[in-house]
Amino acid sequence: MDRVSAEIARRKAARAEFGARCRTVFEKLRPQLIKQYYNWFIAVDPDCEKYLIDPSLEGLVEKIRARYQDGIVKLTTYRLNETGVCGRI
Structure with a gap:
C-alpha cells in the first residue's frame, strides 16, 4: 500500500x-427528543454530548456557525x- 492509499x-x-x-450519542438523545421535535435537524458533538437542534437545515447551519465561530x-x-x-438515496 502506498503512502496516499494508507x-x-x-x-x-x-x-x-x-x-x-456520534450515532451513539444520537441514539441516547433520540427517545428524549423525538416526540417534541419530530423531524427536526440535530447536530451532535460526541465529545461533550451536546447538541444543536432546529426545524430547518438552514437554521441549524446558522446555529452551528454562531456556536463555532472559529470554523473548527x-x-x-x-x-x-x-x-x-x-433525506433519501
Missing part, C-alpha cells in the same frame, strides 16, 4: 469511528425520526 484508509477509519461515536466543527447531523436519516 492516508486515505486512515481518514476513512477516522471518519467511521467519529460517525459511530466536529459534528454529525441527523434528523429526529425513526432512522436519523436526513
Whole structure:
C-alpha cells in the first residue's frame, strides 16, 4: 500500500469511528427528543454530548456557525425520526 492509499484508509477509519461515536450519542438523545421535535435537524458533538437542534437545515447551519465561530466543527447531523436519516438515496 502506498503512502496516499494508507492516508486515505486512515481518514476513512477516522471518519467511521467519529460517525459511530456520534450515532451513539444520537441514539441516547433520540427517545428524549423525538416526540417534541419530530423531524427536526440535530447536530451532535460526541465529545461533550451536546447538541444543536432546529426545524430547518438552514437554521441549524446558522446555529452551528454562531456556536463555532472559529470554523473548527466536529459534528454529525441527523434528523429526529425513526432512522436519523436526513433525506433519501
